[in-house]
Every structure is written in C-alpha cells, then in structure tokens.
Amino acid sequence: MPELPEVHALVTDLGARLLGRTVNRFDVVSFAALKTFDPPVSALAGQPVTTVGRHGKFLDLTIGDLHLVFHLARAGWLRWRPDPPAAPGKPGRTALAARLVLDDGSGFDLTEAGTKKSLAIYVVRDAADVPGVARLGPDPLSPEFTMEVFAGILKAAGRSQIKGVLRNQSLIAGIGNAYSDEILHTARMSPFKPAAMSDDDTARLYEALRFTLNDAIARADGLAASELKKEKKSGLQVHGRFGEPCPVCGDMVRQVIYSDSTFQYCPTCQTGGKPLADRVLSRLLK
Known part of the structure; x- marks a missing residue:
C-alpha cells in the first residue's frame, strides 16, 4: 500500500507531467471503483490540470473547477503511460480500473492487483466532499504538526x-x-x-x-x-x-x-x- 512518502513522490512526479496539460478523457473501467456520480466523469474532458496535491494517502488532481481524487488502497497503483493507449488486454490479477488520457495521448492508468478491490475514485467539486478526506487528522509533515x-x-x-x-x-x-x-x-x-x-x-x-x-x-x-x-x-x-x-x-x-x-x-x-x-x-x- 502506498503511504505518505510514496504519495508525496507521486504528487511531484505527476505535477511535472500533468500541470498545464488538458484532459482528453477519463475512462472508468471498474465501475465499482467510482464512488461518485455527480459531477459525471465526462465533465473532466477538455479541462486543464491546474494543481496536483495530496491529503494523507489521497491524491487530488484539480481539473478545471473539479477535483479528481483517488485512494490507491492496499493493491492499487498508478502507471504512467507516455504513448496513446492500446486496447485493454484480457482481465488478469492486475486489472485496469481507470485511465486518464491527455491531449497528446499520454496519461496514466490506475490498476489494482488481486481479487479484493478497494481502490476508490471520486469526482467532486471540493476535495472535502470525499468522506475519507473530511475525516483525516493532521498531516504529520505540516508545520502545524508540532x-x-x-x-x-x-x-x-x-x-x-x-x-x-x-x-x-x-x-x-x-x-x-x-x-x-x-x-x-x-x-x-x-x-x-x-x-x-x-x-x-x-x-x-x-x-x-x-x-x-x-x-x-x-x-x-x-x-x-x-x-x-x-x-x-x-x-x-x-x-x-x-x-x-x-x-x-x-x-x-x-x-x-x-x-x-x-x-x-x-x-x-x-x-x-x-x-x-x-x-x-x-x-x-x-
């Protein structure tokens, strides 16, 4: 399971790749992973990525006026894809849960291994609308954590x-x-x-x-x-x-x-x- 240091590194890596780019589309393959329905994921299309951040173990991408928030849970991972995606392969132990495609065809895949699926994806107007984010305690690396x-x-x-x-x-x-x-x-x-x-x-x-x-x-x-x-x-x-x-x-x-x-x-x-x-x-x- 990725924890604070790995999520922090993902924020840095994704920030360098995503900031200022435009989302072409966000495809959800595992509908069990998507925990929200309003706004729809289609609302992310055509919108720029303006910030990449985190809340504890949650990654938070600001895309236009919306937030794409996801928690990788125990067996989830993010895989950067520099080229336009090929058709998804046959389902296996590591399954594609969602795919973000940028305007040049690059982007990332959210995958999850094993049979117990707990990766969670949210499209919200405010990151605090995600229940797990709203319940978080203080960040242990913030100046306020004395x-x-x-x-x-x-x-x-x-x-x-x-x-x-x-x-x-x-x-x-x-x-x-x-x-x-x-x-x-x-x-x-x-x-x-x-x-x-x-x-x-x-x-x-x-x-x-x-x-x-x-x-x-x-x-x-x-x-x-x-x-x-x-x-x-x-x-x-x-x-x-x-x-x-x-x-x-x-x-x-x-x-x-x-x-x-x-x-x-x-x-x-x-x-x-x-x-x-x-x-x-x-x-x-x-």
Missing part, C-alpha cells in the same frame, strides 16, 4: 496501542502499516505500548516519526512512479523482513499476524528481547 499537537493526540488516545494510533487516519494522516513499523523501530518502542506515555517517550517518538517520513521522502524524491515500490522496499528496516537480521542489532525480525494485516518488529530493539504474543500462531498451536 510535538505539542502530537502529545495531545497520544494523551487523548489513552491506553490504545501506539501501533494502531499511528495508523489511525482520523488521528494522523498518511501513515500506514509499513511506516508505523519503521517509526516504532527507530524509536525503539513496542507496537503494543500504550499511546499515553511520558514526555521523554513522546519526544523520542515524535522525532522518530519526523525522521522516518522525511528520510523516506528524500529517498523517493525525483523517482518515477514505476520506481517507487522497489525503493520503498529497499529502504525498510523491519517491515516485510520477517526472519531477517535487524540491521541495528542483528536479532531476528519477528512478526505478529492479524486477520487482515501483519506487522514486524525487532525484540532486542523494541521489546526488551521478549517476543510479542502472536495470537494467530498461538491458536494454531493449541
């Missing part, structure tokens, strides 16, 4: 596990499963630690959050969309590296499996050497 703001979020979350708080888009926008793992590893903090914590721990976590996201953005800066997945994976310390040695201490990276997600951590760096209970594995061993 340590005091962060401390207030943690205090209000109380005994909630910090891993879930970092991923909660209504509390902090843009951080997902991968970067919450990375932030907690950098902060040397257990994913199960309660959110309400000491001032020293709050400061350490805040610095880890800002460092991790800014470092990921710096690595992705200037990369095309086709390069972002590989770069993200290569830069991760613990996420997706179950069974590998921790790059900091050499201990084996462990994981905890939930019904719909899995996270990774280093016991030595984060939990005093103690493996966390994996509830799914525990049930299988009974």
